[in-house]
Amino acid sequence: xxxxxxxxxxxxxxxxxxxxxxxxxxxxxxxxxxxxxxxxxxxxxxxxxxxxxxxxxxxxxxxxxxxxxxxxxxxxxxxxxxxxxxxxxxxxxxxxxxxxxxxxxxxxx
Amino acid sequence: xxxxxxxxxxxxxxxxxxxxxxxxxxxxxxxxxxxxxxxxxxxxxxxxxxxxxxxxxxxxxxxxxxxxxxxxxxxxxxxxxxxxxxxxxxxxxxxxxxxxxxxxxxxxxxxxxx
Numbered sequence: 375x376x377x378x379x380x381x382x383x384x385x386x387x388x389x390x391x392x393x394x395x396x397x398x399x400x401x402x403x404x405x406x407x408x409x410x411x412x413x414x415x416x417x418x419x420x421x422x423x424x425x426x427x428x429x430x431x432x433x434x435x436x437x438x439x440x441x442x443x444x445x446x447x448x449x450x451x452x453x454x455x456x457x458x459x460x461x462x463x464x465x466x467x468x469x470x471x472x473x474x475x476x477x478x479x480x481x482x483x
Numbered sequence: 484x485x486x487x488x489x490x491x492x493x494x495x496x497x498x499x500x501x502x503x504x505x506x507x508x509x510x511x512x513x514x515x516x517x518x519x520x521x522x523x524x525x526x527x528x529x530x531x532x533x534x535x536x537x538x539x540x541x542x543x544x545x546x547x548x549x550x551x552x553x554x555x556x557x558x559x560x561x562x563x564x565x566x567x568x569x570x571x572x573x574x575x576x577x578x579x580x581x582x583x584x585x586x587x588x589x590x591x592x593x594x595x596x597x
């Protein structure tokens with residue numbers, strides 16, 4: 375079945391450093407979504423990418439969808455302590471949404 | 484605050500008990516989902532209901548029984564659960580059941596099986 379791989383599993387950064395998480399699918403995706411889950415919280419939808427090569431920005435967050443629609447990335451510029459949490463990518467092709475394993479981000483003040 | 488409401492927030496039950504988890508949304512969404520999430524793992528899809536009809540059942544054991552009486556409410560009936568069923572159970576909704584619709588999650592029910 376469809377698989378979505380995500381790396382790294384963990385990332386520890388100093389406040390102010392940049393952070394990137396990568397997502398890769400075994401099959402072509404119709405879209406990819408990104409979610410953030412704070413410790414003790416629930417996943418919260420951040421953004422959806424649909425078009426090949428699409429790039430979207432939300433303040434310090436930049437999301438990219440690969441040309442082949444098989445990979446995606448989330449980049450955070452100048453991390454803050456409020457960025458702490460687990461970031462999940464989730465993709466769908468012909469199946470319901472499949473979540474990657476997530477990247478747990480820790481930010482050291 | 485979330486627009487998908489789940490009750491109870493915490494549940495402790497024995498293996499022989501029967502209990503139900505409840506989820507409701509009033510955003511006019513037509514699809515609702517149950518996910519299971521173990522610690523430090525991603526959410527795993529259990530069931531999908533679209534227009535009150537179950538469209539997905541990911542090989543979930545029969546001790547979990549979903550019910551969707553209308554597009555605003557979703558239940559997960561539990562009976563004779565196992566200790567490995569302890570997890571966070573998340574309900575989500577989306578505008579339609581089409582897979583590319585963003586999903587809105589509730590706070591979840593944290594379930595512990597004794």
